[in-house]
Amino acid sequence: MKKLVLVTAALVAAVAVFVGVTLPPRPLSLAPPADGTIPGIIHIHTNRSDGLSGPDEIAAVAAKLGLKFLIFTDHGDATRRPDPPQYRSGVLCLDGVEISTSGGHYIAIDMPASPFPLAGEARDVAEDVRRLGGFGIAAHPDSPKLELQWTDWTVPFDGVELLNPDTGWRIWAQQANGSAPWAARRRLLSAVIDYAFRPAEVITSLVQPSGAVDKWEQLTRRRRVVAIAGADAHAKLAPRSADPGDSRYALPLPSYESSFRVLSMHVKTDRPFSGDATADGRALMRAIRAGHLYTALDGAAKPASFEFTATNEHGTVNEGDELGVGGPVMLRVRSNAPPGFTTILWANGSVLGADHHEQEFSVEAPAEPAVYRAEIRATGHGNLGPLSWIRSNPIYIRGSEAAAPAVPRPPVTMSVPIFDGAADGWRVEHDPLSLAAVERSPNVGGAELRFRYGLAGGASVGQVAALAFDTPRGIAAYDRLTFSIRAEHPMRISVQLRVGDDQGESARDRWKQTVYVDVSAQERTVWFDELLPVGKTHTGKPAFDGIRAILFVVDATNTKMGDSGRIWIRKASLEK
Ligand SMILES: [Zn+2]
Ligand SMILES: [Zn+2]
Secondary structure, eight states: OHHHHHHHHHHHHHHHHHHHHHOOOOOEEOOOOOSOOEEEEEEEOOTTTTOSSOHHHHHHHHHHTTOOEEEEEEESOSOSOOOOOEEETTEEEEEEEEEEETTEEEEEESOOOOSSOOOSOHHHHHHHHHHTTOEEEEOOTTOSSTTTSOOOTTSOOSEEEEEOHHHHHHHHHHHHTSSSHHHHHHHHHHHHHHHTTOHHHHHHHHOOOOTHHHHHHHHHTTSOOEEEEEEEEOSOBOTTSSSTTOSTTOBOOSOHHHHHHHOEEEEOOSSOOOSOHHHHHHHHHHHHHTTOEEEEOTTTEESOOEEEEEEETTEEEETTOEEEOOSOEEEEEEEOOOTTSEEEEEETTEEEEEEEOSSEEEEEEOSSOEEEEEEEEETTSTTOOSEEEEEOOOEEEEOSOOOOOOOOOOOOSOEEEEESSOOTTEEEEEOTTSEEEEEEEEETTEEEEEEEEEOOOSSOSOOEEEEEEEOTTOSTTOSEEEEEEEESSOEEEEEEEEEOTTSGGGTTOEEEEEEEEOSSOEEEEEEGGGOEESSSOSSSSOOGGGEEEEEEEEETTTSOTTOEEEEEEEEEEEEO
């Protein structure tokens, strides 16, 4: 008995010493903010998807911490009608969605419900979000988990999540399984023990510099991209599942409160919140869309206060704004950073000034076009690494010259109709439970091809209905398919090329490009060099002489189970 007490006492003492040595510092507490920004959090999962709590409970937590807005982003396909902006516990709550695409997760906010499920290729989902008027954010681009990582930087997203605490521990965990695992394992062990004492500080200490910052910076030289910090708060942790919270065996960690203490966005709206949720929601979104915001790692120091402006002969602008080229540029930073922190100014991805420790300073930059941003690093603060405490959005100094136009495609030199009024050669394909039919439909001034489909209801079991045109001699002579199309209700269909049965190894391989179909007829061109493989194919590119069918496919990716409708095609031609 005495021995047990002694062993226990020794263990407690050992943990106490360990914690004393490894415990990350408390956030420095700073002078009250004077920048007129509104603090809040984006990227939150509620119990409508895989989060622990409902919106009211989560808002009550945010209110306690002094946050003024929350943007919920439950996983979904964007067909659920989002809640209108509303105040809960005095916190303005907006409702968005996090969409799974084949190129990573895409957050869409400020958007009505989509008339069809959004899914599939990242570029298509981004196009749908933009058409619906939403603001799209590439989520966790630096996640080491490949299913989560945003991969396609050519997609025209509006914002990018450069800070996501969920990514931090995943990188450490990956290193702990890597070639030099011990340092990372020690780091994670101390995090697990220290977590009980200072959860938000531990999450903060695990944040790692993001490689996505360089890619973002390169993009901003061509177009505006808003930098966002997302909490990715679930209040659930399931280390082995793809997304935190997906598993039934999840731990209720970190709590919403701990997540909300780690980081925040500070948005400068063009007028203060009035208490009218609709009007305030609009003001908030105007500011976010304009990039009038900075991100702060509150787990290092809080509350943040920060201003970044640029002045030249055209006037003065704030972060997120563009300013025409006009004489030397005066860049000004004002913050409440502690003296040990370091402020860095960046110009086109290069350091312009790296050794500022004062809270207010100006730097003169040359007149040339450039993209400027400011960053304050939490240097000299306990055992924390040189974390980025504050990251501004860029100020864009640009000439009036328009961006270089896209390389034009060659004009049509050959056009062979595959539908010009007679339905010859057209047929349908469908799974055993779904229905499809095609007929010629007389119309003023000619005829249309009318395709009717009805996908079977119930669970997803590979429902598919397709309109098919056989191409027995291949399509090697062409580089595009052009057609005029409309549908009974807005939808996204997949135009596919399929190899024939007689083509050996690659028999039945398919390539696709999805297209949006509206209720009024619109012309669409599918370029064969832009096609992507459907699943696994035997060749990297289609062998066009082996293509035996062109398919217009309605399937469960972008169409609800049990949906039925009609699609009309007026003209369709293979062209070069
Ligand atoms: Zn995600
Ligand atoms: Zn998420």
